[in-house]
Amino acid sequence: MSPVLEIEGLNISYPGGFMRPPRLAVCGAGFSIARGQTLALVGGSGSGKTTLARALLGLVPVQSGILRINGRQPTSPRDRQWNVIRRETGMMFQDPVASLDPRMSVWASVAEPLAIHGGPGALFGRARWAKAASMLDMVGLPRAILARRPAEISGGQARRVAIARALVLRPKLVIADEPTAGLDVSVQGDVLNLLADLQAELGLAYLVITHDLSVARHMADRIAVMQEGRIVEQGAADDILGAPAHAYTRALIA
Amino acid sequence: MLIEIEDFSVNYGPVKAVSGVSLQIARGDVLGILGESGSGKSTLALALMALLPKQASVSGRLAFESVDLASLDAAGRRALRGRKIAAVFQDPFASLNPVMRIGTQLRAFAGSPHEAALDMLRRVGISEPDRRMRQYPFELSGGLRQRVAIAAALLCAPTVLVADEPTTALDAATERQIISLLRESRALVDGAMVIVSHDLSVLAALCTRIAVLYAGEMVEVGAAADLLRAPRHPYTRALLACDLRRSPKSSARFPTIAGQLPNPGAARRGCVFAPRCTARLAPCADHAPPVIAGPFGFVRCHAMGA
Numbered sequence: 064m065s066p067v068l069e070i071e072g073l074n075i076s077y078p079g080g081f082m083r084p085p086r087l088a089v090c091g092a093g094f095s096i097a098r099g100q101t102l103a104l105v106g107g108s109g110s111g112k113t114t115l116a117r118a119l120l121g122l123v124p125v126q127s128g129i130l131r132i133n134g135r136q137p138t139s140p141r142d143r144q145w146n147v148i149r150r151e152t153g154m155m156f157q158d159p160v161a162s163l164d165p166r167m168s169v170w171a172s173v174a175e176p177l178a179i180h181g182g183p184g185a186l187f188g189r190a191r192w193a194k195a196a197s198m199l200d201m202v203g204l205p206r207a208i209l210a211r212r213p214a215e216i217s218g219g220q221a222r223r224v225a226i227a228r229a230l231v232l233r234p235k236l237v238i239a240d241e242p243t244a245g246l247d248v249s250v251q252g253d254v255l256n257l258l259a260d261l262q263a264e265l266g267l268a269y270l271v272i273t274h275d276l277s278v279a280r281h282m283a284d285r286i287a288v289m290q291e292g293r294i295v296e297q298g299a300a301d302d303i304l305g306a307p308a309h310a311y312t313r314a315l316i317a
Numbered sequence: 318m319l320i321e322i323e324d325f326s327v328n329y330g331p332v333k334a335v336s337g338v339s340l341q342i343a344r345g346d347v348l349g350i351l352g353e354s355g356s357g358k359s360t361l362a363l364a365l366m367a368l369l370p371k372q373a374s375v376s377g378r379l380a381f382e383s384v385d386l387a388s389l390d391a392a393g394r395r396a397l398r399g400r401k402i403a404a405v406f407q408d409p410f411a412s413l414n415p416v417m418r419i420g421t422q423l424r425a426f427a428g429s430p431h432e433a434a435l436d437m438l439r440r441v442g443i444s445e446p447d448r449r450m451r452q453y454p455f456e457l458s459g460g461l462r463q464r465v466a467i468a469a470a471l472l473c474a475p476t477v478l479v480a481d482e483p484t485t486a487l488d489a490a491t492e493r494q495i496i497s498l499l500r501e502s503r504a505l506v507d508g509a510m511v512i513v514s515h516d517l518s519v520l521a522a523l524c525t526r527i528a529v530l531y532a533g534e535m536v537e538v539g540a541a542a543d544l545l546r547a548p549r550h551p552y553t554r555a556l557l558a559c560d561l562r563r564s565p566k567s568s569a570r571f572p573t574i575a576g577q578l579p580n581p582g583a584a585r586r587g588c589v590f591a592p593r594c595t596a597r598l599a600p601c602a603d604h605a606p607p608v609i610a611g612p613f614g615f616v617r618c619h620a621m622g623a
Contacts (some may be wrong), residue, residue: 248560277561
């Protein structure tokens with residue numbers, strides 16, 4: 064079976080300006096994720112991991128290299144295949160409270176992807192409401208919060224709303240940027256348990272971006288370590304953590 | 318005793334932010350205050366910095382060198398801050414003045430001459446201190462800014478240095494550098510340090526003693542090594558079990574603490590942690606837990622007294 068996500072020799076650069084050369088943010092990155100698998104992309108701030116994740120959704124143009132998601136291989140930033148890729152890929156941003164529109168109710172936030180990506184399976188009116196409500200059931204939130212706004216729910220609840228929104232279109236791949244950042248220690252386990260349950264139930268492939276090796280250790284089948292835009296080491300999670308080959312990985316673990 | 322806190326409470330209207338906290342901080346202590354969101358740790362930190370807002374109603378006693386902070390007027394509190402008490406905050410970008418060069422604000426903060434500021438930047442491990450003195454905060458990385466904030470705090474030669482979540486905004490590698498810098502700073506503070514954090518590993522690396530706050534109440538205080546090795550209070554035990562860095566990987570479920578924090582405006586009865594506690598006994602629901610003190614520190618729990 065072909066992997067859900069496959070990249071090879073991916074280069075991403077930010078344009079330069081007057082007297083400023085373009086900066087290579089990601090250089091020759093390559094990995095793949097199969098259905099039901101989790102890959103953790105680990106690195107410090109500025110290592111390019113978030114840029115890479117954004118490029119997978121076409122939010123940042125790719126300069127060169129191969130990028131294939133569910134067998135689709137868009138060739139330009141304006142390629143129509145991006146629409147399909149975005150529909151089939153759920154994104155959980157780093158700060159769920161900031162990533163939700165403060166003026167939109169929980170229900171509107173969860174249902175918005177249904178409106179944007181309508182397509183053949185579009186839902187309207189009551190059916191859309193019911194779908195949003197059932198998503199809340201799935202992530203373990205009370206339906207009573209459907210009418211609330213992001214400022215009126217807790218950080219842990221906002222995280223669950225972001226998960227519900229990411230999953231409402233039944234994606235095959237979910238990109239989670241720092242899924243436990245900013246959460247209380249006693250709530251982190253709840254979110255990780257939920258993500259694990261949803262993965263088992265829906266066969267999701269996860270790309271988890273984190274600087275926290277303990278999150279990678281608990282979630283990932285495979286780990287790729289990024290430093291200054293390059294993947295310096297990757298392999299099975301136990302191998303990487305048990306016997307890190309690269310000096311940077313050893314420094315992260317120490 | 319440098320700081321004495323006795324039955325200290327802070328309320329915002331009906332909301333109980335800190336309830337009945339008693340604690341002593343001696344010269345040479347590095348005290349960690351551990352708590353999750355809603356535990357009141359930031360309110361307690363503000364109280365220690367004499368920075369509580371006007372609308373906070375305070376009861377009990379919080380004395381700094383035997384002077385009750387509540388008895389001081391605004392001028393008296395101002396005289397303490399930046400001289401006796403220095404602070405390092407979570408977000409150094411917010412605590413540094415964005416339109417002042419680093420050198421200008423270091424001189425203004427501590428009233429110290431250029432040479433002293435330069436020397437301090439060097440001591441906190443900043444390369445090219447001459448250049449940094451002329452730069453603005455936005456030109457520095459997060460880690461560098463936090464180093465500058467620590468340098469500013471140390472320049473005051475404070476008796477107490479309070480750091481509120483000093484590494485939360487930083488990535489893992491920078492976090493470790495700032496922790497080791499804070500550890501070295503202990504030698505430069507002729508008094509005590511208080512580190513407030515939700516992160517066990519930060520406190521474990523820095524502190525001699527740890528106080529655990531839950532819903533505004535101090536449930537356990539003990540020597541850092543003992544508390545981390547053999548926590549006594551059920552909440553501390555549950556919290557340690559939840560820490561991903563400490564728990565072994567297994568295919569089983571991640572540990573969590575079931576239930577929710579009590580509503581901070583609700584009336585209190587019995588033990589504040591009882592509804593979520595797995596070691597709950599009959600008296601927990603109705604009777605406030607006894608304070609069980611010993612050479613280790615103290616713990617407030619019915620199950621410990623039984």
